[in-house]
Amino acid sequence: MTNRVVVGAQWGDEGKAKITDLLAEKADLVIRYQGGCNAGHTVVANNKTFKFHLIPSGILYKGKICFIGAGTVILPEAFESEIKGLIAEGVDVSGLKINPLASITMPYHTEVDGYSENNATKGKIGTTKKGIGPTYTDKMARIGLKIQDLYSPEALNEKLDIILPLKNKTLKEVYGLEPYSKECILSLCEKYAEIFKPYVCFDWQTVLEDAKRDNKAVLFEGAQGVMLDIDYGTYPFVTSSNPIGGGAATGSGYGPKMIDEVIGVAKAYVTRVGEGPFVTELKDETGNKIREIGHEFGVTTGRPRRCGWFDAVTMKYAVLVGGLTSIALTKIDVFDSFDEIKVCTAYKDTRDGKIYKNYPTDVFIHKYLEPVYETHKGWKQDITGITVYDKLPENAKKYLERLEELLETPISIVSVGPDREQTIFRKDI
Ligand code: GDP
Numbered sequence: 001m002t003n004r005v006v007v008g009a010q011w012g013d014e015g016k017a018k019i020t021d022l023l024a025e026k027a028d029l030v031i032r033y034q035g036g037c038n039a040g041h042t043v044v045a046n047n048k049t050f051k052f053h054l055i056p057s058g059i060l061y062k063g064k065i066c067f068i069g070a071g072t073v074i075l076p077e078a079f080e081s082e083i084k085g086l087i088a089e090g091v092d093v094s095g096l097k098i099n100p101l102a103s104i105t106m107p108y109h110t111e112v113d114g115y116s117e118n119n120a121t122k123g124k125i126g127t128t129k130k131g132i133g134p135t136y137t138d139k140m141a142r143i144g145l146k147i148q149d150l151y152s153p154e155a156l157n158e159k160l161d162i163i164l165p166l167k168n169k170t171l172k173e174v175y176g177l178e179p180y181s182k183e184c185i186l187s188l189c190e191k192y193a194e195i196f197k198p199y200v201c202f203d204w205q206t207v208l209e210d211a212k213r214d215n216k217a218v219l220f221e222g223a224q225g226v227m228l229d230i231d232y233g234t235y236p237f238v239t240s241s242n243p244i245g246g247g248a249a250t251g252s253g254y255g256p257k258m259i260d261e262v263i264g265v266a267k268a269y270v271t272r273v274g275e276g277p278f279v280t281e282l283k284d285e286t287g288n289k290i291r292e293i294g295h296e297f298g299v300t301t302g303r304p305r306r307c308g309w310f311d312a313v314t315m316k317y318a319v320l321v322g323g324l325t326s327i328a329l330t331k332i333d334v335f336d337s338f339d340e341i342k343v344c345t346a347y348k349d350t351r352d353g354k355i356y357k358n359y360p361t362d363v364f365i366h367k368y369l370e371p372v373y374e375t376h377k378g379w380k381q382d383i384t385g386i387t388v389y390d391k392l393p394e395n396a397k398k399y400l401e402r403l404e405e406l407l408e409t410p411i412s413i414v415s416v417g418p419d420r421e422q423t424i425f426r427k428d429i
C-alpha cells in the first residue's frame with residue numbers, strides 16, 4: 001500500500017481537503033499531523049459542502065480511522081462545535097481518534113493571540129486569532145498542556161503549579177489581561193476532559209503498530225502550506241507549525257520511512273490570507289477577477305484572499321523543502337475565460353536589476369522584487385466537465401506541461417472544479 005502525505009504547496013487554501021478527501025477513499029488511516037482550527041478545509045461531496053477545521057476530511061468515509069495527531073493543537077470549544085456540526089449532518093464520527101499527546105489551546109492562548117493582533121502597530125501577522133502561535137510557543141517552552149493531562153490529576157496539578165504563576169505574570173504585566181485561578185483552570189479542564197473523552201485514544205501505539213504491520217494505507221493530511229511553515233516559510237509571516245512533508249513524520253507518530261509519496265497541492269494561481277510578502281500579488285482588476293471567479297474568501301475568517309499569478313519561484317522552493325514527489329494542480333478552471341495566463345519564472349530586484357531564479361529567503365527584500373513573467377494563451381473553453389487529460393484543450397495541456405518543466409516535478413492530479421468528480425488523475429492512484 002502506498003502511504004501519502006498531502007501538503008499545501010503555497011500559502012494555504014490550495015484545495016488540500018478536496019485532494020485528501022479523494023485519496024482518503026483508498027486509505028485505511030488518515031492522520032492530520034499539524035496545525036489547529038486555523039485551517040479551513042472544504043470538501044464538496046454528495047451535493048453537500050463540508051467545512052473542516054481540525055477533523056480529518058477522511059471522516060466522510062465510513063470505517064476509516066481518522067487521527068488528530070500529536071503535532072496538532074486543539075481548541076476544545078472549536079473541536080466541540082465541529083464534531084456537533086458533523087453529527088448533525090449525519091456523519092459517522094466513530095472512527096475519530098485523538099492522540100493524547102496533542103496540545104490544548106487554553107483561553108489565555110486565544111486572548112494573547114487576539115491581543116497581539118489587535119494591538120500590533122508594526123509587524124502584524126494577520127493570524128486567524130485561534131491561539132495557534134501562543135499554544136505552540138508554550139509547547140516549545142515546555143509549559144503547555146496536552147490532552148492526556150486532562151485525565152491525570154497528578155500531571156495537571158503539578159504542571160499548573162508551574163505554568164500558572166508564569167502565565168499570570170505575563171498575562172498581567174505584558175498584556176494587561178486578567179489572570180486565571182487554579183480552580184478556574186481545573187474546572188475548565190474537567191469540561192474539556194468530557195468533550196474529548198469519547199475520542200481520546202490512549203491505545204494509539206497499538207492502532208498505529210497494527211496498521212503498519214497489516215500494511216494498511218496511511219494518508220497524512222497537512223494543513224496550511226509550505227510558505228507558511230515555521231522554518232521554511234516567509235518568516236515571521238507564517239504559522240507556528242511544520243506543514244511541510246517532514247511535519248508528517250514528527251506530527252503523526254510514524255517516522256519518515258512510512259512515507260512513500262508527498263503530493264503538493266497548488267492552485268493554478270496563488271492566494272494568501274493575512275500579512276506578508278507576495279511577489280506576484282495582483283492589486284488590480286485581474287486580481288479581483290481571480291478572487292471573484294475562484295470565490296477566494298477565507299473558510300475560517302471570511303477574509304478576502306489576496307490573489308496573484310502562479311509563482312514558479314516559490315513553488316520550486318516548495319518542491320524542495322516540502323519534499324514533494326508530485327503536484328496536484330487545482331482550480332485551473334478559474335482561467336477558463338482568460339485570454340492570457342501568466343507564470344512567474346524569476347524575480348528581478350528593482351534596485352540593481354539582479355535576477356533571482358531561486359527563492360530568496362530574506363523576505364524583507366521582497367518589497368524590492370518584481371516578477372518576471374512568461375505569458376501563456378488561454379483556452380477560452382469550459383473545462384469543468386473534463387475528466388480525461390487528453391480531452392483538455394491544447395493550451396491547457398501546454399500550460400500544465402510547462403509548469404512540470406519549470407518545477408521538474410510531475411503533475412499527478414489536475415482539479416477542474418470543487419466536486420469529487422471534477423478531477424483528472426494522470427496516473428493510477
Ligand atoms: P484547503 O484549505 O487547502 O483545503 O482549501 P480551502 O477549502 O480553504 O479552499 C479551496 C476552495 O476551492 C474550496 O472552496 C474548494 O471547494 C474549492 N476548490 C477545490 N478545488 C477546486 C477546483 O479545482 N476548482 C474550483 N473552481 N474550486 C476548487
Ligand code: IMO
Nearest residue numbers: 012013038039040126127128223224239273274
Ligand atoms: P488551510 O489549512 C490560509 C495564515 C493566517 C496568517 C498566518 C498565521 O485552510 O490552508 P495563525 O492563525 O496560523 O497563527 O496565522 O497563517 N493561515 C492560513 N492561511 N490557509 C490556512 O489554513 C491558514 N492557517 C493559517 O492567515 O497569515
Ligand code: MG
Nearest residue numbers: 013040041299
Ligand atoms: Mg483553507
